[in-house]
Amino acid sequence: GENVEQHPSTLSVQEGDSAVIKCTYSDSASNYFPWYKQELGKRPQLIIDIRSNVGEKKDQRIAVTLNKTAKHFSLHITETQPEDSAVYFCAASKGGNYQLIWGAGTKLIIKP
């Protein structure tokens, strides 16, 4: 069946450095790729998303890139700050229905 693989499961970076999280998907019909951030004890919240007709999207320190041919997309966070520490989830739309296929999550740790 369709699945989304997310790597790494844990990422530790020095404050101020960049962080990159990668996801691959299997459903060639997927056309929507959101990224959610979940802080400890909180709900997941959308931070950025991209659609299949776009290759890259940026919002301040956060960017997402999409390679449709290779079926992978990545989250890039530059100049990381302590408040970036959280679990990040990628997801891909599932064919024609309303559900998203979720990655397993990446715990991002920002070291001071």
Add this chain to the structure above:
Amino acid sequence: DTAVSQTPKYLVTQMGNDKSIKCEQNLGHDTMYWYKQDSKKFLKIMFSYNNKELIINETVPNRFSPKSPDKAHLNLHINSLELGDSAVYFCASSQDRATTQYFGPGTRLTVL
């Protein structure tokens, strides 16, 4: 002015009991979801509900059933609770397919 709300926030109960979790959204969205997040933080879609169309994840036991009295509410009923049902349950809503999902604060269910 909470967008997606859930009650209760915490639920502690004995094995074998039946319980319900309520979810309401005031965003005017057409689609609502239920997710289960286990101790390893995996986000698992359980149901999505849009305009009376229910999509069930095939791995969800039939002890779980969603009930939607109207477009703004999607409640989750769980019969014969088991230890493995202990998790955080999130409700979410979205305007349409492949758009931002807004999550509720979560309900932490503990089955003793």
